[in-house]
Amino acid sequence: VTLLLDNAFAGQPGTHLLAIGVGSYRHLLGGGGPLADRPLGLTQLDSPPVSLQAVLNWFLAPAIMPGSVGFVNSSTPLSSVEALVSSAGPFSVDTPTGPATLDAANLAQIQDSFEAWLGRLKSHPDNIGVFYYCGHGFMVSDHYLLAEDFGHSSTRPWAHAFDISTTMRAVEREVAGSVFYFIDACRKIAREVAETLGANPNALMVIDFKKNLIRKSSTAIFATGEGDLAFAPQGAQVSHFTAALLCAISGFCGIKAAGTTTWNVDGESIAIAIRQLLEFNATCTPGRTPVPRQVSEQSIHGISVPFLKLALAPKVKVSIDLSPQRRRALYELYIQALDGKRWAQTLLDKIFRIEVTRGFYEVGAHDPAGVLPAVIHEEEELVPPIYTLRIESPP
Amino acid sequence: MHQVGSMRHPAIEGAAITGRCIVPIVFVHGVNNRDGEAYRENEVARNGFLREIVAPTLGIASDKPKIFSPYWGAYGVQFAWNMATLPNPEDAFQSFGKDPEAEARGRVAVLLAESHTSGSIVADAQKDFPAAVDLLYAAAMSSAKSEAEAREMARSYILTAAYADDNPQPAWLASATENNFIDQLGYYSVERNTQSFGGIPIGDSLKEGLSRILNGVPDAATAVAGRLLRRNLNTTITQFAGDAFVYLARRGTQAAPGAIVTTVLDALHAARDTAADEKLVVIAHSFGGPIMYDILTHFEPTLAVDCLITVGSQVGLFEEMKLYLASKNDQPPNPPSDRLARPPALKRWINVFDSNDVLSYRIETIFKNVTDYHYNTGFSSLSAHGGYFTRPSFYRRLAARLSQG
Numbered sequence: 001v002t003l004l005l006d007n008a009f010a011g012q013p014g015t016h017l018l019a020i021g022v023g024s025y026r027h028l029l030g031g032g033g034p035l036a037d038r039p040l041g042l043t044q045l046d047s048p049p050v051s052l053q054a055v056l057n058w059f060l061a062p063a064i065m066p067g068s069v070g071f072v073n074s075s076t077p078l079s080s081v082e083a084l085v086s087s088a089g090p091f092s093v094d095t096p097t098g099p100a101t102l103d104a105a106n107l108a109q110i111q112d113s114f115e116a117w118l119g120r121l122k123s124h125p126d127n128i129g130v131f132y133y134c135g136h137g138f139m140v141s142d143h144y145l146l147a148e149d150f151g152h153s154s155t156r157p158w159a160h161a162f163d164i165s166t167t168m169r170a171v172e173r174e175v176a177g178s179v180f181y182f183i184d185a186c187r188k189i190a191r192e193v194a195e196t197l198g199a200n201p202n203a204l205m206v207i208d209f210k211k212n213l214i215r216k217s218s219t220a221i222f223a224t225g226e227g228d229l230a231f232a233p234q235g236a237q238v239s240h241f242t243a244a245l246l247c248a249i250s251g252f253c254g255i256k257a258a259g260t261t262t263w264n265v266d267g268e269s270i271a272i273a274i275r276q277l278l279e280f281n282a283t284c285t286p287g288r289t290p291v292p293r294q295v296s297e298q299s300i301h302g303i304s305v306p307f308l309k310l311a312l313a314p315k316v317k318v319s320i321d322l323s324p325q326r327r328r329a330l331y332e333l334y335i336q337a338l339d340g341k342r343w344a345q346t347l348l349d350k351i352f353r354i355e356v357t358r359g360f361y362e363v364g365a366h367d368p369a370g371v372l373p374a375v376i377h378e379e380e381e382l383v384p385p386i387y388t389l390r391i392e393s394p395p
Numbered sequence: 396m397h398q399v400g401s402m403r404h405p406a407i408e409g410a411a412i413t414g415r416c417i418v419p420i421v422f423v424h425g426v427n428n429r430d431g432e433a434y435r436e437n438e439v440a441r442n443g444f445l446r447e448i449v450a451p452t453l454g455i456a457s458d459k460p461k462i463f464s465p466y467w468g469a470y471g472v473q474f475a476w477n478m479a480t481l482p483n484p485e486d487a488f489q490s491f492g493k494d495p496e497a498e499a500r501g502r503v504a505v506l507l508a509e510s511h512t513s514g515s516i517v518a519d520a521q522k523d524f525p526a527a528v529d530l531l532y533a534a535a536m537s538s539a540k541s542e543a544e545a546r547e548m549a550r551s552y553i554l555t556a557a558y559a560d561d562n563p564q565p566a567w568l569a570s571a572t573e574n575n576f577i578d579q580l581g582y583y584s585v586e587r588n589t590q591s592f593g594g595i596p597i598g599d600s601l602k603e604g605l606s607r608i609l610n611g612v613p614d615a616a617t618a619v620a621g622r623l624l625r626r627n628l629n630t631t632i633t634q635f636a637g638d639a640f641v642y643l644a645r646r647g648t649q650a651a652p653g654a655i656v657t658t659v660l661d662a663l664h665a666a667r668d669t670a671a672d673e674k675l676v677v678i679a680h681s682f683g684g685p686i687m688y689d690i691l692t693h694f695e696p697t698l699a700v701d702c703l704i705t706v707g708s709q710v711g712l713f714e715e716m717k718l719y720l721a722s723k724n725d726q727p728p729n730p731p732s733d734r735l736a737r738p739p740a741l742k743r744w745i746n747v748f749d750s751n752d753v754l755s756y757r758i759e760t761i762f763k764n765v766t767d768y769h770y771n772t773g774f775s776s777l778s779a780h781g782g783y784f785t786r787p788s789f790y791r792r793l794a795a796r797l798s799q800g
Contacts, residue, residue, distance in 0.1 A: 029578060035570075035575060037572055037574045038574045038575065039575055039578045040578065041578045041581055041582070042578075045590055046590065047590050134592075135592065136592050137592060184592070191602070229591040229592065230592045231591050231592070232590040239590075
């Protein structure tokens with residue numbers, strides 16, 4: 001099965017998701033098939049199937065259980081979900097009609113699913129398309145994403161991958177609505193590929209230059225910058241980028257639509273939140289393996305189109321520390337809303353972490369014993385997704 | 396004398412290293428070094444391997460040591476007629492080319508000419524896996540562009556060399572191809588604590604090294620490498636003698652040291668000033684050894700040096716010839732049964748030589764409380780003299796010796 005949800009109504013705009021997770025690569029190192037002649041040093045990945053599942057769960061949750069955290073957009077409701085996976089272990093996903101298994105993410109299947117997704121996306125000029133990919137990638141002049149059968153041919157070693165850069169340019173001329181791309185893959189320059197000619201992977205669609213750009217908006221957010229790697233924790237865990245993406249769109253970004261009670265989450269809001277969350281998460285894993293530095297990159301064109309429309313104000317992850325550390329356990333660290341509601345951490349030698357709704361707060365530290373001087377920051381504006389403060393205790 | 400074996404570097408075995416502090420390392424180069432692309436690239440690669448492999452055994456965190464490399468080649472011999480006195484003067488300054496890649500290929504061609512490679516890394520590895528790994532990293536090292544790259548390569552080498560030692564005939568090697576050998580080597584030898592959606596970190600550098608091996612074999616097998624080796628033979632002997640004569644003639648006195656001694660002394664003082672507890676480690680290659688011995692016995696005998704490592708050096712020979720300023724013809728009274736004391740402020744002295752290196756000499760036969768180690772560069776004749784620091788295994792074995800205290 002590839003189509004997990006098909007709720008499109010004729011004449012109504014909707015959101016159409018195509019999600020691909022490739023963790024098992026038959027011909028790469030550690031794979032089940034014959035090893036590719038040029039595997040580019042690429043190995044099997046545990047994270048992409050898990051990351052894909054987290055993304056699908058997030059999109060489908062409100063359709064399975066109304067009120068759950070997940071995709072909400074009253075103007076362009078979730079209309080279709082198509083997904084492919086390549087996983088070493090069993091994989092199934094809960095859908096409104098029950099658990100479903102997915103078809104393999106080989107190049108032929110990706111091509112078919114892409115064409116079906118594009119067809120649905122073109123059915124209404126206000127549609128929103130979402131393209132999510134998690135797996136291996138590399139760059140030369142363009143960005144290439146690898147299907148599970150990458151490395152099948154020794155004479156065309158880079159076949160069974162696709163050119164997402166050119167595909168995005170082609171889609172801009174086909175789709176009148178908006179498209180969001182979330183690309184969770186490396187963008188390292190592959191010198192072996194650069195030193196060959198005639199075998200670069202093709203796009204999923206050719207660019208027809210006779211056509212003008214017709215898209216309303218296009219947002220592409222990449223897990224990492226050009227030439228850099230994207231990472232996931234070891235083991236079957238959600239990747240750093242996908243974790244930041246899901247956190248961002250689960251109520252940690254958005255701008256209030258003037259004169260309404262709706263908070264719009266557009267491409268720029270998501271991009272800013274992901275960058276900050278990636279950085280924040282990298283510094284918030286004490287005692288564990290250091291998280292490699294990973295800075296997302298984005299390309300946003302066209303008008304602002306809400307990806308989500310939320311009824312609640314976004315939240316902020318608050319992190320309050322005190323320096324010097326030897327005094328931290330002597331203080332109460334607190335945050336207090338303008339209406340008087342207060343949260344505190346008292347006499348503990350750790351960073352005070354809490355999530356609160358965006359807004360203005362008093363943030364400070366005071367010594368319950370009354371010996372050390374208090375430090376108070378009044379009217380601090382807490383803007384999603386992150387607020388970090390290190391309070392300096394005076395000598 | 397001791398044979399340098401394949402003792403495992405403590406970092407490989409996960410031994411705890413405690414009491415880390417700032418211990419500067421001073422590298423005193425030998426003769427025949429002139430500033431240029433090759434000199435700088437050698438320094439970059441050497442520093443990377445010293446930091447990652449040797450420094451930890453000295454109790455220094457790899458990102459901490461300050462490495463000083465005083466360059467005294469500018470004060471070495473100058474040939475007024477550009478070595479026109481050589482029988483084949485056209486060989487004197489022959490070069491592969493001017494660009495760094497050509498220089499790197501030239502160095503690899505010499506490496507290959509001495510390495511008995513078949514031209515197939517897979518065939519070589521099937522015959523002697525650890526030796527093939529060493530050759531591969533040596534070829535990759537030859538063009539390290541930054542110290543960060545060299546250090547990353549050194550860290551990778553530690554893991555890969557240990558893997559090759561432990562698995563001399565891994566199963567995957569039987570079906571490996573030239574194209575996927577490095578991919579599989581990286582995959583099986585490197586431990587991972589994160590997943591990256593890309594390839595092995597230094598895969599490109601190793602593949603560049605492999606490309607030089609594969610492309611350099613025709614050069615190594617034909618006249619090009621021969622010309623390079625002949626150039627080495629002619630110019631190395633000439634420049635060695637020239638630099639040594641210039642040093643002996645112009646080294647100066649304690650009151651007025653010459654330019655070469657001053658250059659090295661300045662670096663030693665700068666290094667000592669950065670040391671947390673005045674510990675100092677000095678590595679002296681070739682004629683750097685006699686210069687250091689002169690400093691420790693005449694120019695500044697109170698300079699405390701924690702450990703001196705002389706490599707491919709002639710310290711003992713010059714004392715046999717009584718050419719040091721501190722040399723005394725009547726000391727020791729009864730050579731060869733009597734030997735000289737180690738310089739007073741020098742706490743430990745290790746001397747590494749290769750019996751193939753015609754310019755390296757032992758010291759245990761001349762000095763007391765010193766240690767000779769034999770290291771086989773795998774090179775012959777004069778190539779061995781410059782071969783120590785181009786072989787990654789040299790750093791690993793040096794680290795093993797140092798860790799034995």
